[in-house]
Amino acid sequence: MTTFPGSPRLIKGALVGIDPLNPLAGIIVFQYNPETMTRRLEARTAGGEGDPGEATRLSGPPRETITVSIEIDAADQLEQGDTAAATLGIHPALAALEVMLYPKSAMVVANTALSLLGTIEILPMEGPFVLFVWGPQRVLPVRLTGFSITEEAYDPLLNPIRAQVELSMNVLSYQDLSVLHPGHSLSLAHQVAKEVLATTNTGNNAQNIIAGLQL
Incomplete structure (x- = not known):
């Protein structure tokens, strides 16, 4: 990455798991x-x-799927003497990613108790609400369908310190979510913004066509 002082600051992509009970764990x-x-x-x-x-x-x-490969590396943190990286490597980052595919353990315990009490019908547990953030034009509700983790390096305690993660996700549209779900309005707003961008492109192309006919 360039260190030129006049270079623009790069916005970083992210996955954000919405959990009101633990808002920091899913970022x-x-x-x-x-x-x-x-x-x-x-x-x-x-x-x-x-x-x-x-x-x-x-x-x-439309049904939209996204696949992307991300790199997780503890080299910078280890060089800076970060205590967590020295003792755990990238375990915390991998754990934050993996729990997005797990139901909450509290719900597992609660449903187990209900089944022991003889409850006949127990609703399937709801997973976390995940947003894929890729710049201001793409903040999308998604369902992580799976990922593969290739751990590439370890410290002396066998903590992983570098890994490649291949992410696969389905974009959730307003048709997939209830009207009261926050992702419903977010998905609809994303489509409206896309239609505005498409109109801008249409205007540019129309000008090019007119200019070509005048030659």
């Missing part, structure tokens, strides 16, 4: 922003293939 700011990100959008079409009049109808916003 994972990317130490180094990944150089690439793969996004796949799949249309939600209405009706079956070949149905008359249904070819252009949509049942909702």
